[in-house]
Amino acid sequence: MDTPNKKNYHHGDLRKTLIHVGIELISESGASSLDLRKVARIAGVSHAAPYRHFADKKALIAAISEEGFNLLAIEMEQAISMKANSAHEQLRGMGHAYVQFAITNPSLVREMFSGLTIEREAYPSLYDISKKLFNMIETVVIIGQEKGNIKKSDSNELTCAIWSMMHGTAILIIENQLKPVTMQINGIEHITQVCMDSLILGLGAS
Amino acid sequence: MDTPNKKNYHHGDLRKTLIHVGIELISESGASSLDLRKVARIAGVSHAAPYRHFADKKALIAAISEEGFNLLAIEMEQAISMKANSAHEQLRGMGHAYVQFAITNPSLVREMFSGLTIEREAYPSLYDISKKLFNMIETVVIIGQEKGNIKKSDSNELTCAIWSMMHGTAILIIENQLKPVTMQINGIEHITQVCMDSLILGLGAS
DNA sequence: CTATTATGTAGACAGTGTCAACATGTGTTC
DNA sequence: GAACACATGTTGACACTGTCTACATAATAG
Numbered sequence: 001m002d003t004p005n006k007k008n009y010h011h012g013d014l015r016k017t018l019i020h021v022g023i024e025l026i027s028e029s030g031a032s033s034l035d036l037r038k039v040a041r042i043a044g045v046s047h048a049a050p051y052r053h054f055a056d057k058k059a060l061i062a063a064i065s066e067e068g069f070n071l072l073a074i075e076m077e078q079a080i081s082m083k084a085n086s087a088h089e090q091l092r093g094m095g096h097a098y099v100q101f102a103i104t105n106p107s108l109v110r111e112m113f114s115g116l117t118i119e120r121e122a123y124p125s126l127y128d129i130s131k132k133l134f135n136m137i138e139t140v141v142i143i144g145q146e147k148g149n150i151k152k153s154d155s156n157e158l159t160c161a162i163w164s165m166m167h168g169t170a171i172l173i174i175e176n177q178l179k180p181v182t183m184q185i186n187g188i189e190h191i192t193q194v195c196m197d198s199l200i201l202g203l204g205a206s
Numbered sequence: 207m208d209t210p211n212k213k214n215y216h217h218g219d220l221r222k223t224l225i226h227v228g229i230e231l232i233s234e235s236g237a238s239s240l241d242l243r244k245v246a247r248i249a250g251v252s253h254a255a256p257y258r259h260f261a262d263k264k265a266l267i268a269a270i271s272e273e274g275f276n277l278l279a280i281e282m283e284q285a286i287s288m289k290a291n292s293a294h295e296q297l298r299g300m301g302h303a304y305v306q307f308a309i310t311n312p313s314l315v316r317e318m319f320s321g322l323t324i325e326r327e328a329y330p331s332l333y334d335i336s337k338k339l340f341n342m343i344e345t346v347v348i349i350g351q352e353k354g355n356i357k358k359s360d361s362n363e364l365t366c367a368i369w370s371m372m373h374g375t376a377i378l379i380i381e382n383q384l385k386p387v388t389m390q391i392n393g394i395e396h397i398t399q400v401c402m403d404s405l406i407l408g409l410g411a412s
Numbered sequence: 413c414t415a416t417t418a419t420g421t422a423g424a425c426a427g428t429g430t431c432a433a434c435a436t437g438t439g440t441t442c
Numbered sequence: 443g444a445a446c447a448c449a450t451g452t453t454g455a456c457a458c459t460g461t462c463t464a465c466a467t468a469a470t471a472g
Contacts, residue, residue, distance in 0.1 A: 011451080031320075032238045036429065046452045048430080053450090057429065091409075110320045113381050114237075120382050130383060151411045153400075156387050160378070160397050161404035165367075168374025172366070175319050176326050177336060181362050191366050194359075198367035202408025203297075205357045217420080242460065252421045254461080259419090263460065 015053040015063075017043045022064045023108060031111040034061065061111060062123040068105070068112040069129040075101050076136055087144025088200055094137065095166050095196040096189070102170035103188065109174065113167075137162055161199065169195040221259040221269075223249045228270045229314060237317040240267065267317060268329040274311070274318040275335040281307050282342055293350025294406055300343065301372050301402040302395065308376035309394065315380065319373075343368055367405065375401045 011017065021042045026034055036057050037047040054060040079097035083089035102109045120127055138159040144150035150158065169192055172178050181191055217223065227248045232240055242263050243253040260266040285303035289295035308315045326333055344365040350356035356364065375398055378384050387397055 014450080035427090037427080047428090048453080049451055051430075088410075113377065113383075114316045114320045134383075148411050150409055157397065157400045158404065158409060160375075160384050160387055161371075161401045161409070163383075164374035164378055164401050165371050165405070166374065167378055168370035168372065169366075171319065171377060172370055172373055177319075177340075177369075178366050181366055191363065194363045195367045195370050198364065199371070199405055200409050202410070203356055203364060203367070203406050204294075204408070205354050220419080241458095243458085253459095254422080255420050257461075 011043070011045060011049075014043065014045060014049065018050055018053060018060060019063050019067055022060055023067065026064065026107045026111055027105060029107075031107045034111075036060070058119075059123075062126050064108070065112045066123070066126045066129055068108045069126070069133060071105075072098070072101050072109075072112075073129065073133055073136065076133065080136065080140060087140060087147060087149040090140050090144070091162065091200060092193065092196045094140070094162075095169065095192050098166040099170045099173060099188070099192045102174050106174040109170065113171075134159060134163065165195055165199045217249070217251060217255075220249065220251060220255065224256055224259060224266060225269050225273055228266055229273065232270065232313045232317055233311060235313075237313045240317075242266070264325075265329075268332050270314070271318045272329070272332045272335055274314045275332070275339060277311075278304070278307050278315075278318075279335065279339055279342065282339065286342065286346060293346060293353060293355040296346050296350070297368060297406060298399065298402045300346070300368075301375065301398050304372040305376045305379060305394070305398045308380050312380040315376065319377075340365060340369065371401055371405045 018039055021039050022034060025039060025042070034057070036050060039060070040047045040050050043049075050060065054063065075097045076094055079093040080090050083093045138155050141150055141155045141158050141162070145152050145155065173188055173191070178191060181187065224245055227245050228240060231245060231248070240263070242256060245266070246253050246256055249255075256266065260269065281303045282300055285299040286296050289299045344361050347356055347361045347364050347368070351358050351361065379394055379397070384397060387393065
């Protein structure tokens with residue numbers, strides 16, 4: 001897909017290629033072991049070429065994370081639009097999409113949320129895209145509130161609760177922390193449903 | 207505290223010292239940049255000494271994670287016993303303890319949940335201690351169910367939902383992902399409360 | 413006391429991120 | 443179209459890292 005369209009020098013769009021090779025490598029080996037020189041090798045350029053496009057390794061990881069958020073946002077958007085007529089169904093669909101994305105790209109998700117987070121503000125476009133995700137969720141909440149299916153507390157706060165539940169479920173699953181409960185794929189879908197339903201309906205005795 | 211009790215050779219309890227130095231270093235710099243040689247240097251031994259106690263860097267990280275889970279378990283236990291008369295209060299207390307621990311030790315928590323998770327089963331004692339945490343939560347659930355304050359679904363599943371909410375809240379906070387909503391410390395305590403209450407009471411319009 | 417074992421040291425090696433100096437295309441301006 | 447500046451890519455170097463092997467020393471068992 002990323003055609004190195006010229007003959008030798010001047011790769012075409014090396015920046016984009018490096019990001020995608022990086023995603024590939026992160027998916028295969030672990031995340032912390034992302035190897036800049038290997039990325040360059042696979043992209044077919046010399047070991048110092050990436051420095052023409054990224055200030056350092058962290059900058060490449062930031063770009064990779066940003067691409068990850070973009071991919072996740074696409075999945076979420078699709079999940080939301082598939083169940084347009086019920087807020088509760090939208091919430092469940094979002095949860096499934098989020099967890100499914102994490103299972104499909106565990107190392108990428110790990111890096112998106114733990115790579116260089118201390119200095120997240122140093123990468124504004126990364127910050128922006130994650131804010132966009134927040135807004136997507138909040139929109140669902142607000143519409144649900146208007147239709148009377150979601151209670152009318154502060155929509156910002158409810159969005160935090162929803163994102164927290166989705167994220168916690170996804171992370172604990174990919175980190176094998178819920179192993180005793182979620183042995184098979186089926187168990188994973190089921191437990192995701194349980195988590196989202198617990199949030200929607202509450203834990204209290206009815 | 208960790209007194210190198212002999213004069214030179216034979217450090218005393220190097221293993222424990224390495225773990226604690228490692229926790230210190232991880233807390234200061236990032237997690238992924240844990241430097242084995244630096245750990246050895248600070249512990250006052252040669253760069254190869256750690257290899258008498260840990261097979262490789264991953265093994266040290268596993269030991270550090272394990273210690274982290276131990277510390278977290280202590281905090282949780284305390285939070286649970288402080289509110290012994292109400293299951294809902296116990297849940298809120300656990301949430302606060304979990305989030306507070308993550309805020310106090312962000313890099314450690316990051317490493318506990320994303321360091322070497324793919325091969326978690328290669329470190330059985332690490333797996334055991336995290337299972338212990340799961341059981342602590344489940345005990346609260348079961349007792350709450352007996353008292354009629356928590357609904358009587360599968361306690362394993364409810365435990366997953368609770369842990370997911372606590373974990374998601376903690377991670378999103380330390381990763382600055384809820385920034386717009388949680389500017390100050392006060393906001394953090396508040397949003398933790400909101401998340402736990404949303405789970406306890408549900409999102410639905412009442 | 414001596415021999416074995418546990419623990420620590422010294423030195424080497426390949427591999428990594430990063431930098432500086434150089435090379436080669438691309439595009440602009442007269 | 444020629445001369446130039448700029449963007450992009452290459453080579454070689456450097457300090458540093460994880461890890462291995464061979465050696466040194468302390469603790470302990472017989």
